[in-house]
Amino acid sequence: MTGQGVVFKYCTCDEGRVGQRRSRRCPRLAERGHGLWAFDTRMPDLTGRRRQVRRSGFRSKSAACRVRDELLAQTPELRAGAVWTLEQWLKHWISTRTSIRPTTARSYQSHITLYLLPHLGHYRLGQVTARQLTEAFAVLAQQHNRYGEPLAGSTLHRVKATLRAAFNAAIREGLVTDNPARRIELAPARRPHAVVWTEPRVQTWRRTGEREPVTVWTAEQLATFLQNTNTDRLHALWHLIALRGLRRGEAAGLRWCDVDLDTRQLVISQQRVEVTGAILVGPPKSAASRRTVALDPHTVAVLRAHAQRQRFERRAADEDWTDTGYVFTKIDGLPLRPSYVTNRFRLLRRNLGLPPVRLHDLRHGAASLAHCAGADLKLIQDQLGHASIVLTADTYTTVLPPAQHNAAAATAALVLDAARRVRGDITRKSRAERRRANRITARRKPCLINLNPQVSGLALNLSKQATSRRGRATGEQPLSA
Template sequence: MAERGHGSWYFDCAVPVLPGRRERLRRGGYPTRREAIAARDALLGDGITATVEGWTMERWLRHWLTTRTRIRPTTLHSYRIHVENNLIPRLGRLRLSELTGRHITDMITTIGATNNRYGRTPTPSTLHRIRAILRSALNAAIREGMLRDNPARYVEVPSPRRPHALVWTVQRVEAWQKTGKRPAVAVWTTEQTATFLGYVAKDRLAVMWWLIALRGLRRGEAAGLRWTDVDLDAGVAMIEQQRIANGHLVTVGPPKTAASRRLIALDRHTIRLLRQHRRWQRAEHRAAGEVWQDSGYVFVAEDGAPLHPDFLTRRFRHLVLELGLPPVRLHDLRHGAASLAHCAGVDLKTVQAQLGHSSVVLTADTYTSVLTDLLAYAAEATAQLVLAAAARNPGHRHGKTKSAGPAEIGSVKRPVTRHCCRDKGSRQSRPRTSHQRPTKIKAV
């Protein structure tokens, strides 16, 4: 320097950014050459600091997304939306080494108080998902040797509650008609489901609506069902794949979980419907001629092309609105299928297998709304149990005997039955009584 105290010193060095990769790092603002050298040596001496210095949160999150190659396209799409819309705008300028739990807590608080595009604040499930994505990204940084600890693991987020499906009773329908408000998850009654299925009987996809409503198929499973997966003679259908929508792009992949790969039993009425559906599809094939796309799917468009899962959602919403039934989502038909099966007397383990759940707890907590018919049956059965016990012991009915206090219960004498003595050849009979003999109770 020509003049003492004029300017500042900087250093430029190569640092490792990931295993096998290095990049140039430039730092400045040091008043003396000695301080610049000391800062450079300190940086290179701490391997983690040298590695993480070149990474901002924005850069790391985008790099982390490129490494997520073994997840479903829809899951990756969800990750990218939360990274671009929530994480990068609020944490992107921080260096990876500067991130603390306080930054993350402030971010969660801000997001939780901000309305989304629907004019509502995010649910606890959304906040939990955002933290889970950030935590996974920071865990990857730890595995790469760029961080020693994960600050996201200590951040508290409101625990998400799985919404419980509510039945569209008469009272709820009237309230919905007056206020326009509906439950987050709702299912139809047996009569409402029958009304819908009767209304769509002439629809091209009538058999698909039937399968979803009674057998609980997901929309992607219904759209991905092939004729090679259906054995009408044996009365079964195998769920081997699903069509997954990611915007306009549709991919074919395995079912959602390992338990979702399952065997669906078909009743005789469903078999008749599927046979009729196959005859209609062959007639459409002959009418379309060369335009027909022989995709091999059970449910196709008018030219034989596979169905987009989003089309099924839109078509179902249109049919429900046209019929005037209380609104439910297409996925809510799956909730209703579990409730209908349980109401028909099917045990929860069988319902779990039918829906393809990995745990019966999920089936019991989420998918079995108690229908009114089942509640009435349970109440009637409980009352009949008590009334039958009272009928067997008429001498102990209320009002005929003095009730014993707590101190007298242990001292109540057991009723004694006297038998008439009979001589040989005697035809004496026991005296008739106006009621049955008290039941003898043996001590255990």
């Protein structure tokens, strides 16, 4: 066993004090059947570092040696999978991820720290089963978030996606051969759909405070907000987000070199995001997010007024001005923090007494307004920078009330026109059937009245003569009139 560690016997009987075990000092260890066996060895992991590995609970020395030898005979990758805990692997995995976005890395780290390590970190990486994962997620479903509400189904699905990604990486490294996270069954998470702040919903909110998770303003409510903030320094920013659907980070990261007011368009080429208090400047959220956004003449006028205001602030600041090239800045020229934009919008909305919406909900509203104005889904997808039109259709195109009324009227008109055509067909068919029935009846019914007097008299005489002949033949006398 040289170089393979040690195999030893230990005892689990009480020593007379609570929480104390005799371990390897028990005088009864020499007795047959008393105590258990364990082994302690060291073996290198994937990083080349030698780690201590200890296993215990074997009934015999031979069983402990067999498990130790099997472990040492495995490849370094499988050995690491059998030795490493899930906590060790998750920490190693997240520390080596270099190709993901900072916000994605922050999300992964949050899932690992808050949910995965407390419930699954102690399991061996190569011994995790789908049953263990299912039980852990059942416990997670009973937890509450920072607002005291149960964890949303979407959160559980994102945590599961993080775990699946970690196991997929372990498979690529050769640490495990299966991904048990793919067999976790969770209740389907429904994507929240934006609802419009109609007057009944506004009254209910003012009375009870109840609101939907995602809400959008009507065109009138949005116009009220924009009109009452036309003197705000960031009026052009609210205008761009509300009408063209820019993300917060895209608006905060917009530079004048990306804006062409003469051709009425701007290019989304970067964004500013806030990760654990630090501001990071990087590419847009996805490849589809790098896009060109068309501008209407009114938006161009708003941006020209904003540029003029910024030039005035630059002259007023003089040497204190920092030329950063950003469209939306502080009064000294420095770029805005995304969190400041959110807080500023919330304050303006509250001061105006409008129903609550998030800053990101203005992006939902921009899609709904474009859809209501007649833009098709493909144009809206390009405007918002979505990689999939399904997301655009399912989440961002809540139809506003006027469009709903027009669609309802068009549907009713279609049905009513069809009903009139069907009713006309039935009427024409009934008339034709009646005429056909009359002709058949006229052919089958004997003629009882003849309007020609001569023909009628001749028929009456012939009838009398026939009756007289029948009477002479039978001996009957005709009745007198």
